[in-house]
Amino acid sequence: MQKVIQRLNGHLLFSRINHNLPSINTIRLTNTKNDLKEHRARVMARGLPEKKPLPGVKSIILVASGKGGVGKTTTAVNLACAMKVIEPDKEIGLLDADVFGPSVPLMMNITGEPMLNDDNLIEPILNYGVKCMSMGLLVSGENAVVWRGLMVMQALDRLTRHVAWGPLDCLVVDTPPGTGDTHLSLAQNLPIDGALIVTTPQSAALQVTKRGVNMFEKLKVPIIGLVENMSHALCTECGTVNYVFGNETKRTADEMRLEIIESFEVDQNMSECINSGKPAIYALPDSIHAEKYRHLANKVFKYIDDKEKEQVKAT
Ligand SMILES: Nc1ncnc2c1ncn2[C@@H]1O[C@H](COP(=O)(O)OP(=O)(O)OP(=O)(O)O)[C@@H](O)[C@H]1O
Ligand SMILES: [Mg+2]
Numbered sequence: 001m002q003k004v005i006q007r008l009n010g011h012l013l014f015s016r017i018n019h020n021l022p023s024i025n026t027i028r029l030t031n032t033k034n035d036l037k038e039h040r041a042r043v044m045a046r047g048l049p050e051k052k053p054l055p056g057v058k059s060i061i062l063v064a065s066g067k068g069g070v071g072k073t074t075t076a077v078n079l080a081c082a083m084k085v086i087e088p089d090k091e092i093g094l095l096d097a098d099v100f101g102p103s104v105p106l107m108m109n110i111t112g113e114p115m116l117n118d119d120n121l122i123e124p125i126l127n128y129g130v131k132c133m134s135m136g137l138l139v140s141g142e143n144a145v146v147w148r149g150l151m152v153m154q155a156l157d158r159l160t161r162h163v164a165w166g167p168l169d170c171l172v173v174d175t176p177p178g179t180g181d182t183h184l185s186l187a188q189n190l191p192i193d194g195a196l197i198v199t200t201p202q203s204a205a206l207q208v209t210k211r212g213v214n215m216f217e218k219l220k221v222p223i224i225g226l227v228e229n230m231s232h233a234l235c236t237e238c239g240t241v242n243y244v245f246g247n248e249t250k251r252t253a254d255e256m257r258l259e260i261i262e263s264f265e266v267d268q269n270m271s272e273c274i275n276s277g278k279p280a281i282y283a284l285p286d287s288i289h290a291e292k293y294r295h296l297a298n299k300v301f302k303y304i305d306d307k308e309k310e311q312v313k314a315t
Contacts, residue, residue: 051188052190052191054161054168054190055165055166056165056166056168057093057166057167058168058169059170059307060193061170061172061173061194061196061224062175062194062221063076063079063174063175063195063196064197064198065197065198065199065209065212066177066179066208066210066215067177067199068177070177070198070199070200071200071227071229071264073103073104074229075198075227075296076094076104076173077107077274078281078289079172079196079293079296079300080093081130081279081293082293083170083172083301084129085281086298086301087169088129091131091167091168092130092131092168092171093130093165093172094108094132094133095133095134095171095173096134096136096159096174097159097174097175098135098175098176099156099182100176102135102136103136104132104136105132106136108130108277109276110134110137111137112137121164122162122164124163125137133159133163135159152181153185156186157189160190170301179212187216187220188219193307194224194300194303194304195216195221195222195223195224196223196224196225196296197209197216197258198226198229199226199249199252200228200231201228201230201232201245201246201247202246205245206249209226210255210256224303225258225259225260225261225299227263227264228249228264229263229264230264231264232265244266249263262292262296263292264292265288267289270287270289
């Protein structure tokens, strides 16, 4: 495993990650019945990991969905950029927490190996005024990442606590599909202010979305609302609305008592923009999509503001 990691990036940071992992021999040695009992007791006594804020980061918003390919990264990228557009004086960050399939570098048009600063922290890469960090910047392009749970958690720790994020008003976190190690690790270690749940309108997607919502409820992460993506397609000739993927989102949202904050139709221009590293918010600022992302960004700012006010009241 050590060789794999070193070959993947040849970077001191990640050889250090590996040094923290127990060797197979160590695992075998401690794997007797009594040792196991003691180990379990020690882990239970520790309880859940303490949620520690990220230095200099005021708020953290997750963009998530149980389902893959529904537009989480598209939403996270456009949201982060829209937040910067409507509040240029605020510092916005974008963390790509999808360590297996990072797509933020492509969609934000960022490349290059990040530098370490004097405090040994990784400097985020800036584009469109947004500070970005992604495993895609630390591992070369076509290499597949084959990591187990513990290593994913350590990689996330590097991407969160070993990056010079501060000062930031808001860190937007793009998450991978599913309800796995990444979500658990983020929710248990970071003070998440809220999650936006992205879904498409098919029953199959909504069913998985519900699972995602349940997971966040269990992890006590507040849900800001739903973002419906690829809600419908407009005929470019006659303007007819086609519900290509069905129209079930409203019913599911009502069942979960969640607001649909925005609905984005399927749009070829939007797809072309994001896949060429020019988010619609910049490439097509007058489009309906850009307007909707600005609305979404406003909603998120308001949510953060209201939450801060509530916290001040409570103290
Ligand atoms: N409203 C839309 N109209 C047209 N294409 C879209 C729309 N939203 C997203 N796409 C396209 O769908 C594809 C998947 O989007 P994206 O990568 O954001 O999904 P994801 O949920 O992050 O996927 P994954 O689960 O693999 O991380 C991208 O190529 C993107 O350009
Ligand atoms: Mg993605």
